[in-house]
Amino acid sequence: MTIMVNESYMNDAVVLTQLGRGLAVQRIRLGLTQAELAKQAGIGKRTVERIEAGNSCQTSVLVRVLRILQLEKELIGIIPKAAPSPMELLRMKGKERKRASSKNRAKPHEKKWTWGDER
Numbered sequence: 001m002t003i004m005v006n007e008s009y010m011n012d013a014v015v016l017t018q019l020g021r022g023l024a025v026q027r028i029r030l031g032l033t034q035a036e037l038a039k040q041a042g043i044g045k046r047t048v049e050r051i052e053a054g055n056s057c058q059t060s061v062l063v064r065v066l067r068i069l070q071l072e073k074e075l076i077g078i079i080p081k082a083a084p085s086p087m088e089l090l091r092m093k094g095k096e097r098k099r100a101s102s103k104n105r106a107k108p109h110e111k112k113w114t115w116g117d118e119r
Contacts, residue, residue: 017054024052026069040068 010018027037034052038045041064051057051065066072084092 012056013054016056020052020054023065023069023071026071027052030069032068037065037068041065 027034032040034048035045038048041048041061043061043064047057047061048065051062063072063075066075
């Protein structure tokens with residue numbers, strides 16, 4: 001679903017209207033009526049009408065609608081992946097292992113070292 005708006009700034013009402021239109025387009029593409037979408041999402045038909053008209057709704061309701069419209073991956077895709085902060089990177093500097101070491105491994109062919117005065 002691609003929503004094109006020429007404005008560089010959009011207020012909440014514009015965003016909700018564009019979102020509602022896009023959801024309606026996807027619903028129609030899938031061949032669902034508002035009543036069918038509402039039933040599958042476990043919400044009222046009037047709620048679907050309101051969402052498609054650009055009114056706000058609870059996040060959980062939106063997630064259910066997006067799931068039925070097969071758009072939940074797009075929602076998750078807009079969230080940036082968590083990365084370490086600059087301070088975390090500084091704290092980790094020098095602590096990241098670069099290679100495996102063998103200092104604690106006993107070599108099988110070597111004898112255990114002794115002082116020589118033990119009997």
